[in-house]
Amino acid sequence: MDASAWDDRYRHSELVWSAGPNQFVVERTSGLVPGRALDLACGEGRNALWLAEQGWQVEAADFSEVAIEKARRIAGHRGIPVSFSVADAVTGEGLTVFQPFDLVLVAYLQLPDPDLDAALAVAASMLAPGGRLLVIGHHLDNLDRGHGGPTDPAVLHDPARIADHLRSVRPQLDLVHSGEVERTVDTPDGPRRAVDSLVEAVRHA
Numbered sequence: 001m002d003a004s005a006w007d008d009r010y011r012h013s014e015l016v017w018s019a020g021p022n023q024f025v026v027e028r029t030s031g032l033v034p035g036r037a038l039d040l041a042c043g044e045g046r047n048a049l050w051l052a053e054q055g056w057q058v059e060a061a062d063f064s065e066v067a068i069e070k071a072r073r074i075a076g077h078r079g080i081p082v083s084f085s086v087a088d089a090v091t092g093e094g095l096t097v098f099q100p101f102d103l104v105l106v107a108y109l110q111l112p113d114p115d116l117d118a119a120l121a122v123a124a125s126m127l128a129p130g131g132r133l134l135v136i137g138h139h140l141d142n143l144d145r146g147h148g149g150p151t152d153p154a155v156l157h158d159p160a161r162i163a164d165h166l167r168s169v170r171p172q173l174d175l176v177h178s179g180e181v182e183r184t185v186d187t188p189d190g191p192r193r194a195v196d197s198l199v200e201a202v203r204h205a
């Protein structure tokens with residue numbers, strides 16, 4: 001989907017993604033000392049807003065202008081200071097970064113491999129020494145064993161492949177975690193399981 005298709009999607013619903021943060025963002029960052037964070041492909045900013053509430057100084061970007069407008073409105077309404085911008089995660093166009101980040105989050109950016117790889121290279125290049133990269137997405141196995149998410153296998157995440165790619169573009173990254181994780185989704189028919197991919201890496205100090 002291009003930016004205008006995402007704009008339409010965001011325009012036609014009040015909040016496309018749940019307003020609360022993703023559970024793995026909460027789990028993997030809760031013990032960290034807050035510093036500077038970047039949320040790439042932030043959507044309506046649920047994770048960026050939560051990180052800022054935990055004391056992180058957050059910049060967040062998405063290529064959908066409508067999503068960023070909504071994120072800014074929510075942040076203003078809740079009085080949470082997040083710097084939102086419109087930028088393309090794949091090309092890096094629109095990203096103005098003056099200082100590297102202690103945490104870079106890429107959550108549910110479901111793109112075909114060449115585009116995802118380019119976005120992850122952009123994300124990894126933004127890390128400060130000691131900084132942490134968190135890549136969360138719908139797992140390839142979600143198709144057979146999980147609920148919801150995209151049905152096109154080309155955009156589903158394979159954590160082993162993502163980890164290999166990150167190591168090849170940024171040899172200074174130490175892998176902390178690479179594998180599948182499970183999330184419970186509430187549906188009208190009761191709780192269902194979603195299979196996600198989680199890759200976490202830290203740049204050597």
Ligand SMILES: C[S@@+](CC[C@H](N)C(=O)[O-])C[C@H]1O[C@@H](n2cnc3c(N)ncnc32)[C@H](O)[C@@H]1O
Pocket residue numbers: 006017022040041042043044045046047061062063064067087088089090091106107108109110
């Ligand atoms: C499934 S949503 C996830 C949003 C957010 N990360 C979250 O977890 O709530 C995917 C987001 O990726 C954004 N996106 C897709 N391709 C992008 C690109 N090339 N550059 C920036 N954002 C992109 C979409 O606009 C959308 O907001």
